[in-house]
Amino acid sequence: MPYDPSAFPPFAVTVDLVVLTVRRHSLCALAVRRGEPPFQGRWALPGGFVRDDEDLSQAAARELAEETGLCAHDPAAPAQDNGAHLEQLATYGDPKRDPRMRVVSVAHLALAPDLPAPRAGGDASNARWAPVEELLAQGGYGRDGEPVAPLAFDHAQILADGVERARSKIEYSSLATAFCPPEFTVGELRRVYEAVWGVALDPRNFHRKVTGTPGFLVPTGGTTTRQGGRPAQLFRAGGATLLNPPMLRPEV
Amino acid sequence: MPYDPSAFPPFAVTVDLVVLTVRRHSLCALAVRRGEPPFQGRWALPGGFVRDDEDLSQAAARELAEETGLCAHDPAAPAQDNGAHLEQLATYGDPKRDPRMRVVSVAHLALAPDLPAPRAGGDASNARWAPVEELLAQGGYGRDGEPVAPLAFDHAQILADGVERARSKIEYSSLATAFCPPEFTVGELRRVYEAVWGVALDPRNFHRKVTGTPGFLVPTGGTTTRQGGRPAQLFRAGGATLLNPPMLRPEV
DNA sequence: ATCATAGTCGTCTGCCTGACGATAAACACT
DNA sequence: AGTGTTTATCGTCAGGCAGACGACTATGAT
Numbered sequence: 001m002p003y004d005p006s007a008f009p010p011f012a013v014t015v016d017l018v019v020l021t022v023r024r025h026s027l028c029a030l031a032v033r034r035g036e037p038p039f040q041g042r043w044a045l046p047g048g049f050v051r052d053d054e055d056l057s058q059a060a061a062r063e064l065a066e067e068t069g070l071c072a073h074d075p076a077a078p079a080q081d082n083g084a085h086l087e088q089l090a091t092y093g094d095p096k097r098d099p100r101m102r103v104v105s106v107a108h109l110a111l112a113p114d115l116p117a118p119r120a121g122g123d124a125s126n127a128r129w130a131p132v133e134e135l136l137a138q139g140g141y142g143r144d145g146e147p148v149a150p151l152a153f154d155h156a157q158i159l160a161d162g163v164e165r166a167r168s169k170i171e172y173s174s175l176a177t178a179f180c181p182p183e184f185t186v187g188e189l190r191r192v193y194e195a196v197w198g199v200a201l202d203p204r205n206f207h208r209k210v211t212g213t214p215g216f217l218v219p220t221g222g223t224t225t226r227q228g229g230r231p232a233q234l235f236r237a238g239g240a241t242l243l244n245p246p247m248l249r250p251e252v
Numbered sequence: 253m254p255y256d257p258s259a260f261p262p263f264a265v266t267v268d269l270v271v272l273t274v275r276r277h278s279l280c281a282l283a284v285r286r287g288e289p290p291f292q293g294r295w296a297l298p299g300g301f302v303r304d305d306e307d308l309s310q311a312a313a314r315e316l317a318e319e320t321g322l323c324a325h326d327p328a329a330p331a332q333d334n335g336a337h338l339e340q341l342a343t344y345g346d347p348k349r350d351p352r353m354r355v356v357s358v359a360h361l362a363l364a365p366d367l368p369a370p371r372a373g374g375d376a377s378n379a380r381w382a383p384v385e386e387l388l389a390q391g392g393y394g395r396d397g398e399p400v401a402p403l404a405f406d407h408a409q410i411l412a413d414g415v416e417r418a419r420s421k422i423e424y425s426s427l428a429t430a431f432c433p434p435e436f437t438v439g440e441l442r443r444v445y446e447a448v449w450g451v452a453l454d455p456r457n458f459h460r461k462v463t464g465t466p467g468f469l470v471p472t473g474g475t476t477t478r479q480g481g482r483p484a485q486l487f488r489a490g491g492a493t494l495l496n497p498p499m500l501r502p503e504v
Numbered sequence: 505a506t507c508a509t510a511g512t513c514g515t516c517t518g519c520c521t522g523a524c525g526a527t528a529a530a531c532a533c534t
Numbered sequence: 535a536g537t538g539t540t541t542a543t544c545g546t547c548a549g550g551c552a553g554a555c556g557a558c559t560a561t562g563a564t
Binding site for chain 4: 202204205208209212225228229230231245248250
């Protein structure tokens with residue numbers, strides 16, 4: 001049995017990406033327009049086939065670079081120059097999830113700071129950042145009132161799972177800094193939490209919390225006034241990845 | 253491109269299982285002995301190919317039933333008669349993880365109460381419960397002094413990831429009850445936490461904590477004395493899946 | 505000058521936690 | 535029957551953290 005290729009059914013394996021960022025106070029995901037059937041013209045998550053000699057994380061990093069120009073952020077390299085956080089999310093393998101053939105998709109979650117306009121093979125009209133509520137509003141209407149078709153395949157489920165992962169993971173890890181530029185203020189970090197969780201946080205308690213959690217933030221010494229108001233201290237992400245004590249998400 | 257099978261490399265897709273239980277105060281995993289190369293005679297995690305018409309979770313549930321006789325516990329069914337908790341863990345797809353061919357393995361994590369001896373296709377000598385430290389002690393020695401070979405393939409990594417998932421998930425979810433029989437005492441639940449985390453917990457504070465967390469435990473009215481000492485109240489798992497406030501794992 | 509905006513520092517109160525004393529109810533001895 | 539051992543359960547107390555919120559600071563806009 002071991003070497004007989006007929007002993008197991010062949011699968012296609014893909015990686016799909018949930019790329020999240022925070023723009024204009026709302027959590028947005030990268031969506032690309034499908035150029036071919038099935039689901040031609042519909043929005044979908046970026047992704048593609050895993051190549052013959054690639055590891056899954058390599059394939060995800062390659063797709064991420066192709067779609068956004070971002071370098072995947074190796075967990076071992078804390079200096080996040082232009083790197084996004086990238087981690088495996090979950091794997092989706094319903095026999096009917098792709099009408100053409102049996103496809104197993106290993107979804108990955110990427111978190112990136114706010115970026116300029118996306119590019120999908122150089123074609124800007126086929127890729128965009130969209131608020132996740134808009135992408136998940138099945139058959140609803142977008143911000144400009146036009147009807148929005150649901151995402152292709154099972155990508156709505158994948159996106160929902162990715163958003164939920166991000167929401168819960170910024171609670172007990174320093175992952176929220178992956179949404180920020182290399183240097184950021186406490187207020188910018190707070191707006192990340194507010195956008196991802198969709199809640200308002202008390203600026204004073206938030207400030208006390210994040211500056212008091214060891215290893216979360218290290219001051220750079222500089223200040224900025226890019227938000228208006230009194231100048232704010234600039235910070236970099238500290239070495240800690242697990243927050244102790246964790247940030248607490250307010251009750252529903 | 254869409255319908256051309258030559259456009260993507262074919263993969264074999266398997267499910268591997270990390271089946272955990274608590275026996276004799278220690279966290280144990282199910283291991284099976286490989287009967288064929290590669291890694292013939294070595295211990296490995298149970299698993300097998302995903303069939304053509306199966307979803308990944310169905311394949312995992314089927315393998316679990318074949319190896320242990322357990323029914324997979326659907327998250328929607330809170331009554332855990334003889335059902336184990338089953339959830340997807342992660343997917344492993346290094347091109348060289350199987351020397352024969354390109355295999356992507358979707359690992360699943362199963363948590364079960366203490367069971368009678370395992371069976372692997374009816375052959376008891378080819379399946380066993382082993383303490384996870386023993387299985388993870390690369391090239392170390394088992395409890396009876398005989399040398400232990402490391403697990404086959406990348407199964408040591410998969411097992412380590414599964415154990416870590418279990419350790420962190422019993423902190424903020426009611427998953428620890430999946431290690432207990434349908435009715436159990438606070439002391440039995442505490443010994444689960446102690447075995448999984450490998451720490452000693454204060455019985456008084458633990459009792460206050462779990463009985464005070466809403467939805468975690470519901471008293472059945474009965475008592476038992478199977479642990480010796482004063483009779484203890486019996487409880488069933490409550491409906492809550494997420495614990496608020498969470499259990500706190502003591503510091504390192 | 506005045507206002508609006510955003511940041512930062514304090515205070516107070518209630519809740520949770522860890523440490524630990526005390527009591528209760530079974531069993532195993534003598 | 536009495537005594538010790540084991541496990542379960544209840545209480546107390548001090549320290550720490552979180553939410554609510556007042557106060558003050560430093561900038562730009564009018």
